[in-house]
Amino acid sequence: MTSSSLDLETQLSDLKTNALSAIAQTSDLETLEQLRVQYLGKKGQLSQVLRGMGKLSAEERPRIGSLANEVKEAIQGAIEQRQENLQKSQLEAKLASETLDVTMPGVMRSLGQVHPLNGMIDKMLDIFVGLGYTVAEGYEVETDYYNFEALNTPQDHPARDMQDTFYLPDGNLLRTHTSSVQIRYMEQHEPPLRVIAPGRVYRRDTVDATHSAVFHQLELLAVEEGLRFTDLRGTIKEFLRQMFGDDLQVRFRASYFPFTEPSAEVDVQWQGKWLEVLGCGMVDPNVLKAVGYDPERYTGFAAGLGVERFAMVLHQMDDIRRLYNSDLRFLRQFI
Structure with a gap:
């Protein structure tokens, strides 16, 4: 195993750790989308790491490529799960704020009558x-x-x-x-x-x-x-x-x-x-x-x-x- 492949493994591992941590701490959908672009976008961190695969030997590329896919799937799965949780939380908050308590007395508004x-x-x-x-x-x-x-x-x-x-x-x-x-x-x-x-x-x-x-x-x-x-x-x-x-x-x-x-x-x-x-x-x-x-x-x-x-x-x-x-x-x- 060459030093280049070890560096890429380390970078992919760190990338996965940082991404999952950031995703878990996200509190809104807008920030979550920014993280998706940051890690998985065309110019994101994963793409930058994978550019170093050109220096690897033919035997090392499949292993690093497989590892990169695992990292990508892990980040993608974490984003989707977090998105689902945030959407559910927003819906619950909206329902809670708009809930009508039918046990409470209604607000009486006097109606106009014919003089x-x-x-x-x-x-x-x-x-x-x-x-x-x-x-x-x-x-x-x-x-x-x-x-x-x-x-x-x-x-x-x-x-x-x-x-x-x-x-x-x-x-x-x-x-x-x-x-x-x-x-x-x-x-x-x-x-x-x-x-x-x-x-x-x-x-x-x-x-x-x-x-x-x-x-x-x-x-x-x-x-x-x-x-x-x-x-x-x-x-x-x-x-x-x-x-x-x-x-x-x-x-x-x-x-x-x-x-x-x-x-x-x-x-x-x-x-x-x-x-x-x-x-x-x-x-x-x-x-x-x-x-x-x-x-x-x-x-x-x-x-x-x-x-x-x-x-x-x-x-x-x-x-x-x-x-x-x-x-x-x-x-x-x-x-």
Whole structure:
């Protein structure tokens, strides 16, 4: 055995020892790949050692070559085993960090609920849609014509004092009722029609327990040939029955509105007393003329109610302002 072969054996033995030690101490896959290139790459340490085989005799080369293969296989096997262990450790760590303990109480997140005003509007709409009405919505900023004049309330009409509103610099105003929606709807549709108009309205009222400058109305309108007050009365009684329950006592009192004739206020017997809940009447012929309908051919009836009024009565609220304060202690009662 020549000195050259002894040197190569020593180098291969040292290379194997150093490589296996370094691989065993590796803690991440990136470093492990660097070690693979360092020892087994084309320019790695094993390749550099094997370059000395050119100095060996023909008899010594097979033995050193076999030894070199053993070293290579040992290093390669150690790398693969270490890679498998590191990957397994990483997976276990990830699973441990993402483990859901099903025995722990869940994190409660409160869900949003329908506001009592919206819930009341939804209930009213369900009733009227069931009676064959179509829902229509309109502008909250209106012209004087659609809010007053087309509804038989000219500039000098005293009924305007009942609906003092907020005027804008351009001459428009914040609507005082959703009746303006009915006018616009009639301009675009021919009878027969049945329409229900919910929405926010504005009046210059002093805010107190029963009044607000901003509130919600819901108005209904039906126009066709041959409609009579008895049709209005039957519609109103059925609506109130579904809102308040069966065996409800209802009374109609004569009243006045500029856009209906005859007109009436409607009361219900509720918890031992009469409560005014809405106004109604037959559509005034002047309103029909304003939208191009022939009052000799068509008749109609209309009614309007305050949503807050119904909410306060049905939920026994003592102050309208509770509906607007966003107090969760109050609103949670309706969940």
